[in-house]
Amino acid sequence: MIEGIRRIQDMMEREQYVTDRAVATTAFLAMELKKPVLIEGQAGVGKTEIAKVLATALDTELIRLQCYEGLDVNTALYEWNYPKQMLRIKMEEGSHRDVTQQESEIFSDQFLLKRPLLRAISNQEKAPVLLIDEVDRADEEFEAFLLEILSDFQVTIPELGTISAKFRPYVVLTSNRTRELSDALKRRCLYLWIDYPTFDKELRIVTRKVPGINERLARQIAMFMQAIRQVRLNKTPGVAETLDWAMAMMALHQEHLDPETVSETLGSFIKDRDDVAKLRGKPLDIMLSSMNGVEEEDLQAWIQSVTQRLEKEVATR
Numbered sequence: 001m002i003e004g005i006r007r008i009q010d011m012m013e014r015e016q017y018v019t020d021r022a023v024a025t026t027a028f029l030a031m032e033l034k035k036p037v038l039i040e041g042q043a044g045v046g047k048t049e050i051a052k053v054l055a056t057a058l059d060t061e062l063i064r065l066q067c068y069e070g071l072d073v074n075t076a077l078y079e080w081n082y083p084k085q086m087l088r089i090k091m092e093e094g095s096h097r098d099v100t101q102q103e104s105e106i107f108s109d110q111f112l113l114k115r116p117l118l119r120a121i122s123n124q125e126k127a128p129v130l131l132i133d134e135v136d137r138a139d140e141e142f143e144a145f146l147l148e149i150l151s152d153f154q155v156t157i158p159e160l161g162t163i164s165a166k167f168r169p170y171v172v173l174t175s176n177r178t179r180e181l182s183d184a185l186k187r188r189c190l191y192l193w194i195d196y197p198t199f200d201k202e203l204r205i206v207t208r209k210v211p212g213i214n215e216r217l218a219r220q221i222a223m224f225m226q227a228i229r230q231v232r233l234n235k236t237p238g239v240a241e242t243l244d245w246a247m248a249m250m251a252l253h254q255e256h257l258d259p260e261t262v263s264e265t266l267g268s269f270i271k272d273r274d275d276v277a278k279l280r281g282k283p284l285d286i287m288l289s290s291m292n293g294v295e296e297e298d299l300q301a302w303i304q305s306v307t308q309r310l311e312k313e314v315a316t317r
Helices: 003-015 021-033 047-057 082-092 099-106 114-120 141-152 183-187 199-209 213-230 239-251 260-266 273-279 282-289 296-315
Strands: 037-041 061-066 079-080 110-115 127-135 154-157 161-164 170-175 190-194
Touching: 003 021, 003 047, 021 037, 021 170, 021 190, 037 047, 037 082, 047 061, 047 127, 047 170, 061 114, 079 082, 079 161, 082 099, 114 127, 114 154, 114 161, 141 183, 199 213, 199 239, 213 239, 213 282, 260 282, 260 296, 282 296
Parallel strands: 037 170, 037 190, 061 127, 127 170
Antiparallel strands: 079 110, 154 161
16 A cells, blocks of 8 residues: 555656645545545645646546536536527427437437536546536535535436446545535545645745746745745735746746846736735845845744744734
């Protein structure tokens, strides 16, 4: 089993996903136990990316269901192609064919629009990865419907009968915790919490995902993001924003952080007007002026010191 976990971790690393033992263990157990995985964490920390990486690594189809308020069963499961059915009925007018036979034809597989959940269940080639993204945005009624699907991986269509999964899909659910999910749903899943990365992990992510970035710039960006997340902001930047900023700095041919360029590129990683106003000017100077020469062993002390100074400055704004 230890070798299996290591293999999963190596597989994800080959797909450029910087992971750790906890993530690899959860992925391994999900495959072994055939259980869905519920991944929670702040926005932009790489929850959705896990499903994408697994699909690529396993060389299988990724089927994504993006959840939102008002999502209903028809949109997620199946619908009948009503215009195509009406066209067939029009074409059959005057043919004097048996009504029962006509009904069996227009309610056949060729008129069925398979939405993500049905596509995942009816896949006949190999087990796909089913990503149910931001499940916390869906209504509680839809969540209750998901319980039934995740329990048996089968669905009954009145006109066609019961369709069961030939290959049970690998299921990944993600949540940003905009609302609390039910205990019933959580019981059916393995649980994984992904937090903001440590400095070492974030530095690895930047150097892995932004080819050609120089070591000094990557280190400064990782240090900056570690400190900025300690400040009380309306929207704390995640790893996705870190990568956006790193690529923006590369596009500007920057080799290190300077106050002017950082101020001009705040929109790459700060996505709230009030947060931008808080950070411009002296707060940026506080961070950038003390960044040079900080050694690895002094990093946490630097973050704590600069955060205290930032909080005092931001509080006055």
